[in-house]
Amino acid sequence: MSAAGVALMLGGAGILLAATPAQAAEITFKTECIPPAISNLPPIQGETTVAITAPATAKVGDTVDISWKTVKAASKNPDVLDLNKDVVQPSGNVTVGGAQSGTVAVQGPRQNPPIPKNSPMVLSEMKGKLKIEKAGDITLTPDKYTINVNQIMTTETKCSPKETVKAGATIKVEGGSTTGGATTGGATTGGATTGGATTTGGATTTGGATTTGGATTGGSGGQTDFPGKAVDVTYDCGAVVPGGIKTPVTISAKKNGGAYALTVKTAKGAMASPMALPAGALKPSMNIKLGGADSGTVKVTGPANAEPIPDKAPVSLSDMSGTYTPGKTGKVTLTPDQLTIDVTMSAGAPPINVPCKATTSGVSLELDTAAQPGGSGTSGTSGSAAAAAGGLAETGASDDGGIKALALVAGTVVLLGGAVFTFTPWRRLRGTR
Incomplete structure (x- = not known):
């Protein structure tokens, strides 16, 4: 049949x-x-x-x-x-x-x-x-x-x-008896999810917690190494990184004359590469906010990854370093602020900047400083110190030519579904202590 x-x-x-x-x-x-x-x-x-x-x-x-x-x-x-x-x-x-x-x-x-x-x-x-x-x-x-x-x-x-x-x-x-309501069902399956993991939430920060170690002899001889303590920092990267990033950050200092060499560390091996990355693809920088007797920001930077990163391999942001020259005498606090990661996927291409604002942070280190000529302070900044207190790092060109150059490179990368240069909100990074 x-x-x-x-x-x-x-x-x-x-x-x-x-x-x-x-x-x-x-x-x-x-x-x-x-x-x-x-x-x-x-x-x-x-x-x-x-x-x-x-x-x-x-x-x-x-x-x-x-x-x-x-x-x-x-x-x-x-x-x-x-x-x-x-x-x-x-x-x-x-x-x-x-x-x-x-x-x-x-x-x-x-x-x-x-x-x-x-x-x-x-x-x-x-x-x-x-x-x-x-x-x-x-x-x-x-x-x-x-x-x-x-x-x-x-x-x-x-x-x-x-x-x-x-x-x-x-x-x-x-036909039949209607329910009268004009609202349709099934309106819950939309695009609310965004590939990236949910945030770990605004974890409590250490606020202005008492700092460790080097809060004693910043001004003259004696102690030269000042280890900081890890503080949890939550970063808001806007639409670029749904959910943001959370990572412990530690600021340490080594006295060098009247200045301090800063070293900033984030979580190590706390993320897995979603694909193979070339050498030089990821380069971090961070603003360190000054408080207490001094004000302004100090920028620290780290080198890009020296070796290619295989697919699914652990990824660490490199240690960042910079120099703080005190502009005031007294106790000065150092707090992690904005994190910026430059992403470069091919040699010679302008980097694409991914800025992440610190929404919660805490004091990682306190130094007992002595003012130095040309040091940072409320009246101005020099050297590695940035402009206003709490200011954000410059993360892109301010002139039209620079913007157009970035747009040209980004345009070849960021179209429908091809915008692959926004940081993955790595779950492990946000959850690692």
């Missing part, structure tokens, strides 16, 4: 009850995509092609599955870095119209084949659920979507239609 004959017999007997999925036509619409803030790039204009699938018929009270298949995203993976398998995760919204209104949030798994440079982005199928609340024809229209990439860093590129989009599917709903 033919398959068609079997279907007719079962249907006549009332056994074939499942609704037939709607065969949705592909919908193409003009799209504007906003690259991650770190790229300094203007919005990207392109086209997106989507197929929305849903049951052709339903009844009031049913909960139906909605799927979004991205046939074509609005941009390619740029010609800089191959994206690894399973690093891209899409999420989006489907607008509900007609007899019922609202929004269905859809999300796909972090699942993709390897995506070579300069090739189309491949997005997994996104799914969500809609509760049917009113009778009549319900239309489903693709709306905004987000592409999340978790490779080296976690980034989000947000895309939205720039023209009126046609409905991608229609559900015919049979």
Whole structure:
């Protein structure tokens, strides 16, 4: 017996009850995509092609599955870095119209084949659920979507239609008692997750805790080494690093004449490289905020990684060093402040700066200082001391030429799904004491 004959017999007997999925036509619409803030790039204009699938018929009270298949995203993976398998995760919204209104949030798994440079982005199928609340024809229209990439860093590129989009599917709903509410169901599966791990929360800091060791003889002979204590610092990197970073930081000093050579250490081996990194890819720097008798900031820097870092290998930020020349006499506190990491993926390319503001910190070291000529202080700074107290490090070019140069390099790296230079919020880094 033919398959068609079997279907007719079962249907006549009332056994074939499942609704037939709607065969949705592909919908193409003009799209504007906003690259991650770190790229300094203007919005990207392109086209997106989507197929929305849903049951052709339903009844009031049913909960139906909605799927979004991205046939074509609005941009390619740029010609800089191959994206690894399973690093891209899409999420989006489907607008509900007609007899019922609202929004269905859809999300796909972090699942993709390897995506070579300069090739189309491949997005997994996104799914969500809609509760049917009113009778009549319900239309489903693709709306905004987000592409999340978790490779080296976690980034989000947000895309939205720039023209009126046609409905991608229609559900015919049979009459019955309605629930009256116009809000759709299934609005919880959207793109709330962002590849990066959740934060460990704003852990309590040591505040202005009593400092260790070298709080006694900073001014004249005697003690020369002043070990600091580790303080937990929570960093807010904005949209660049969802959830931020948490790491213990220790500031130590060695007296050298009237100045102090500073050494700053963060957690060692506390993160795993999500991919192979070349030598020279990661270079850290940090602002140390002065308090007590002196004020201003001292910048410390560390060398880039000297050797390539294999995929999944432990990664440590190098120790940072700088010189503090006291501008005032008295007890001076040193507190970790802004952390900046320069990311350079190819020789000769301008680094992309990832600035992270310290939202919670604490005093790591206290020194008993004697003012030195040309030292830092409230009246001004010199040498390694930065400008105003609590100021943030300069992390990018202030002139248009520098910005354009950075944008040119970043533009080849940070497009749809290819913005791979935002730091991964490594779970172990944020949780290590």
